[in-house]
Amino acid sequence: MTINFGNPDRPNSYIGKTVPRPNAGKLVQGRGRYVDDIVLPRMAHVVFVRSQLAHARIVSIDTEEARAVKGVLRIFTGPDLAEVCTPWVAVLEHLKGLKSPPEHPMAIDRAVWVGEPVVAVVATTRAAAEDAAALVDVDYDPLPVVTDTMTALDTDTPVIHPELGDNLAFRRLHEEGTVDDAMAGAHKVITTRFRTARHTGVTLEPRSILVDWNPAEGQMTAYHATQAPHMMQTVLATHLDIPEGRVRVICGDVGGSYGIKVHVYPDEVATAAIAKIMSRPVKFIADRLESFTTDIHARDHEIEASIAVDAGGKILAIDVDDWTGIGPYSVYPRTSAIEGNQVVNLCGGPYDFANYRARTSVVFQNKTPTCQYRAVGHPIAVAITEGLVDMAAAAIGMDPVEIRRRNMFADDAYPVTSPAKMRFEGLSHHASMDKLMELMDYDALRADQAEARKRGKHRGIGIASFIELTNPSPFMYGIGGARISAQDGCTVRMDPDGSVVALSGVTEQGQGTEAMLSQIVAESVGITPDKVRIITGDTQVTPYGGGTWASRGAGIGGEAALKAGRALRESILEVAAAMLQADQGALDIRDGEIVDADSGVARMPLHELGRIVYFRGDTLPKGLPRELVQTRHYITMDYPFAFTNGVQASYLEVDTDTGVVTLLKHWCVEDCGRIINPQLVDEQIRGGIVQGLGGALFEEIHYDEEGQLLNGSMADYLVPMAAEMPDMIIGHVETPTKESELGAKGAGEAGTAGAPAAVMNAINDALRPLGAQVTEMPFTPERILRALGTITD
Amino acid sequence: MTDMFRDKIDISLSVNGEPVEARVPAGQHLIDFLRLDQSLTGAHASCEHGVCGACTIRVDGQAVRGCLMLAAQADGADVWTIEGLTDRAEITDLQDAFVARNALQCGFCTPGMLVAAEDLLSRNSQPSREEIREHLSGNYCRCTGYEAIVDAVELVARSRAKGGTA
Numbered sequence: 016m017t018i019n020f021g022n023p024d025r026p027n028s029y030i031g032k033t034v035p036r037p038n039a040g041k042l043v044q045g046r047g048r049y050v051d052d053i054v055l056p057r058m059a060h061v062v063f064v065r066s067q068l069a070h071a072r073i074v075s076i077d078t079e080e081a082r083a084v085k086g087v088l089r090i091f092t093g094p095d096l097a098e099v100c101t102p103w104v105a106v107l108e109h110l111k112g113l114k115s116p117p118e119h120p121m122a123i124d125r126a127v128w129v130g131e132p133v134v135a136v137v138a139t140t141r142a143a144a145e146d147a148a149a150l151v152d153v154d155y156d157p158l159p160v161v162t163d164t165m166t167a168l169d170t171d172t173p174v175i176h177p178e179l180g181d182n183l184a185f186r187r188l189h190e191e192g193t194v195d196d197a198m199a200g201a202h203k204v205i206t207t208r209f210r211t212a213r214h215t216g217v218t219l220e221p222r223s224i225l226v227d228w229n230p231a232e233g234q235m236t237a238y239h240a241t242q243a244p245h246m247m248q249t250v251l252a253t254h255l256d257i258p259e260g261r262v263r264v265i266c267g268d269v270g271g272s273y274g275i276k277v278h279v280y281p282d283e284v285a286t287a288a289i290a291k292i293m294s295r296p297v298k299f300i301a302d303r304l305e306s307f308t309t310d311i312h313a314r315d316h317e318i319e320a321s322i323a324v325d326a327g328g329k330i331l332a333i334d335v336d337d338w339t340g341i342g343p344y345s346v347y348p349r350t351s352a353i354e355g356n357q358v359v360n361l362c363g364g365p366y367d368f369a370n371y372r373a374r375t376s377v378v379f380q381n382k383t384p385t386c387q388y389r390a391v392g393h394p395i396a397v398a399i400t401e402g403l404v405d406m407a408a409a410a411i412g413m414d415p416v417e418i419r420r421r422n423m424f425a426d427d428a429y430p431v432t433s434p435a436k437m438r439f440e441g442l443s444h445h446a447s448m449d450k451l452m453e454l455m456d457y458d459a460l461r462a463d464q465a466e467a468r469k470r471g472k473h474r475g476i477g478i479a480s481f482i483e484l485t486n487p488s489p490f491m492y493g494i495g496g497a498r499i500s501a502q503d504g505c506t507v508r509m510d511p512d513g514s515v516v517a518l519s520g521v522t523e524q525g526q527g528t529e530a531m532l533s534q535i536v537a538e539s540v541g542i543t544p545d546k547v548r549i550i551t552g553d554t555q556v557t558p559y560g561g562g563t564w565a566s567r568g569a570g571i572g573g574e575a576a577l578k579a580g581r582a583l584r585e586s587i588l589e590v591a592a593a594m595l596q597a598d599q600g601a602l603d604i605r606d607g608e609i610v611d612a613d614s615g616v617a618r619m620p621l622h623e624l625g626r627i628v629y630f631r632g633d634t635l636p637k638g639l640p641r642e643l644v645q646t647r648h649y650i651t652m653d654y655p656f657a658f659t660n661g662v663q664a665s666y667l668e669v670d671t672d673t674g675v676v677t678l679l680k681h682w683c684v685e686d687c688g689r690i691i692n693p694q695l696v697d698e699q700i701r702g703g704i705v706q707g708l709g710g711a712l713f714e715e716i717h718y719d720e721e722g723q724l725l726n727g728s729m730a731d732y733l734v735p736m737a738a739e740m741p742d743m744i745i746g747h748v749e750t751p752t753k754e755s756e757l758g759a760k761g762a763g764e765a766g767t768a769g770a771p772a773a774v775m776n777a778i779n780d781a782l783r784p785l786g787a788q789v790t791e792m793p794f795t796p797e798r799i800l801r802a803l804g805t806i807t808d
Numbered sequence: 809m810t811d812m813f814r815d816k817i818d819i820s821l822s823v824n825g826e827p828v829e830a831r832v833p834a835g836q837h838l839i840d841f842l843r844l845d846q847s848l849t850g851a852h853a854s855c856e857h858g859v860c861g862a863c864t865i866r867v868d869g870q871a872v873r874g875c876l877m878l879a880a881q882a883d884g885a886d887v888w889t890i891e892g893l894t895d896r897a898e899i900t901d902l903q904d905a906f907v908a909r910n911a912l913q914c915g916f917c918t919p920g921m922l923v924a925a926e927d928l929l930s931r932n933s934q935p936s937r938e939e940i941r942e943h944l945s946g947n948y949c950r951c952t953g954y955e956a957i958v959d960a961v962e963l964v965a966r967s968r969a970k971g972g973t974a
Contacts, residue, residue, distance in 0.1 A: 039907040270854075527913070728859070
């Protein structure tokens with residue numbers, strides 16, 4: 016049996032329809048259960064004293080005054096925890112040459128960034144622990160600080176980890192074709208520098224973990240706001256010397272992740288270590304300053320890039336030199352080389368061209384560690400590529416849409432391999448561009464722009480085509496030796512009342528995992544979605560899986576659910592056929608009833624079948640399989656990643672007196688393959704766009720030369736607010752992946768991938784008549800006024 | 809913490825329509841009092857410096873940042889949280905509209921967002937999209953991109969104007 020997706024009126028047709036999220040009701044009533052809402056008996060609270068210097072030797076630690084604070088239970092230093100917790104080294108074998116020193120849950124004798132945990136204070140209340148932490152006196156001996164990325168490898172720059180030899184964590188050079196020859200013979204070559212700012216995710220729920228160690232059972236239970244419970248199970252077991260089967264990670268409601276909560280954080284491992292030492296529950300909830308100084312940062316890249324085109328606008332070559340500073344450690348276990356590696360993999364992504372060279376240099380510095388954040392590397396690669404393409408178009412006097420149409424892979428060209436050696440199964444750049452033109456009425460918008468210019472208004476249109484990496488196979492992490500599952504599983508079980516429970520290894524972070532899974536299970540079994548209960552985020556209960564990252568939930572977790580639901584359907588029908596003395600193939604399940612497949616006539620409700628199986632199994636034939644529970648796993652095999660594509664457009668106005676950018680409207684046409692729930696996909700894309708718009712206009716972590724983070728509050732680190740954001744028009748083209756029956760690819764990162772480039776190109780479209788151009792994000796009023804020559808100091 | 813702030817203060821207030829008497833540390837924020845002492849975990853502590861709005865609650869008819877008000881200042885106050893507003897079905901139409909429009913993802917900002925939205929609608933029954941966006945700009949959402957939230961609030965305003973619920 017296959018699902019006829021082309022027929023929207025097929026029985027049980029829930030895949031492809033907007034169905035409300037089953038877990039939204041509790042959240043609007045304030046009945047969510049986030050980690051900080053959980054209180055356990057004898058629970059203690061841990062607060063960390065963090066390094067106030069970016070690089071310093073720890074001379075001494077005086078905790079005497081802190082110990083005297085009422086409520087304080089224990090105080091730990093790095094060496095205390097090192098006795099029960101082994102350090103980790105965040106490298107992957109397939110990222111050749113990547114190096115990073117061992118990292119402990121708390122600094123041992125040296126702190127290497129502002130915010131690194133140095134002392135842990137445990138008390139009966141968080142308030143008491145905070146009071147005591149303020150009284151801990153750490154004597155530091157300052158060491159030379161490395162902050163600048165571009166000079167990190169200079170011979171006169173101090174080496175942060177002398178045992179590693181230099182400050183180079185990773186370097187990769189990819190070369191395809193003959194870039195220099197192509198550049199030399201080109202009609203036009205444009206070379207530009209780009210800068211993307213250091214961001215962080217600003218999840219509204221700060222990082223949160225509550226760990227209980229029960230020595231009587233030899234069991235650790237971690238309530239954790241995480242995207243990858245099984246990965247955390249392995250990490251805690253490995254470094255705290257507990258059998259993996261004796262660590263249970265429970266992930267309930269999570270207040271935003273965006274990649275921030277998929278990493279191993281020293282303070283969270285420290286919390287687990289302390290719980291093990293103290294044999295009682297210990298809770299750690301980051302405060303907002305800690306969020307800014309210790310949540311992973313990302314996107315801190317400086318790039319010099321060139322594009323060569325012929326007179327007809329054909330791209331002849333792209334050359335990219337990317338540099339990024341990742342802080343003092345590669346982050347465990349996914350590593351901090353992935354983002355730069357992605358820039359190499361993704362630049363030029365939509366385009367069919369021959370000569371490509373890209374190098375990324377990943378360096379250590381004394382700032383907060385960086386790692387994967389939503390749309391890892393994509394916003395950078397798309398900004399480089401689409402910025403260059405627009406500049407090339409301007410240089411040869413060609414419309415930016417036309418130059419893209421002349422270079423994008425033809426929609427019938429697939430499968431193809433890109434110059435970066437990425438394999439594309441099936442993309443739809445031209446169809447997506449056509450749809451975008453239609454949605455935004457491009458010609459009318461150009462007319463409006465020209466009209467506005469006559470009135471002295473500087474409006475701009477920016478286009479950004481992109482590819483997005485989704486549904487990762489073990490080629491992402493597993494082949495590098497990381498115990499991060501690319502496979503996912505789903506167990507589907509029918510209970511006596513005919514309702515179904517589905518347990519999945521992917522997790523819910525608010526994106527709608529539960530809704531998506533309930534639709535798939537409902538359709539594949541033959542019941543209504545309200546009869547499906549989804550359980551995720553409990554390593555002791557759900558099938559082993561990877562969790563939620565790299566836009567894998569629907570494509571991989573969804574396919575596992577489809578297969579499991581289908582298998583349960585067959586199990587049910589086998590029992591039904593025996594009960595009804597019918598041919599199994601002549602029966603179907605629709606809306607919770609066994610029916611004759613041809614006529615649709617109802618034969619028996621599922622709750623009756625459940626009653627017989629569970630309570631009167633004696634009436635069934637001996638030997639009849641009666642397991643109304645099935646588990647299936649799914650892993651992608653044919654392609655390392657399922658690439659998606661899309662194109663975004665921004666229409667905006669630049670106030671050339673103040674430098675303020677007003678976003679007027681934004682469009683995105685996206686091809687994520689089979690759409691399971693149109694509303695959820697649209698809102699993923701809108702939310703992603705706004706995170707991208709934040710990067711384009713507002714978000715930037717500032718450091719001074721001493722490595723002090725200067726804007727560690729929400730008042731100082733600006734994120735998009737409702738008033739500044741435009742309405743967004745979302746459209747779709749559907750090119751299902753042929754790897755799975757469901758055909759779903761990911762959609763979680765497309766918005767973030769393309770939005771910054773679209774805004775950059777729109778601003779530059781507005782400024783071009785004035786001879787100005789910006790390429791350093793975020794595009795603040797100051798940077799725009801500098802580009803205009805208004806500010807010159 | 810100085811000795812002065814270590815002092816305990818007796819307060820008497822109404823929380824979600826129920827009388828509450830408590831002895832609170834002088835330095836305890838209202839949001840912590842509600843979450844830790846009253847087990848009202850619907851409003852959330854997020855930025856803890858009055859910017860993000862996740863802790864927005866209603867105090868004496870005003871939308872208030874629970875992280876910027878001390879519990880001691882709530883002596884004699886009439887405090888409503890998402891739990892109480894839900895129980896007395898005051899914002900059911902807004903809650904339903906948020907679910908129907910998927911105006912929430914992770915849900916962490918949502919209780920505060922709902923209190924802020926109701927605050928707007930109680931003053932301005934027919935706000936424009938711009939006015940909705942302006943009023944909700946003290947409530948951060950990192951998931952939705954805001955448009956669905958604006959849609960939901962706009963829908964409820966229109967529906968209430970017609971005398972119905974959304």
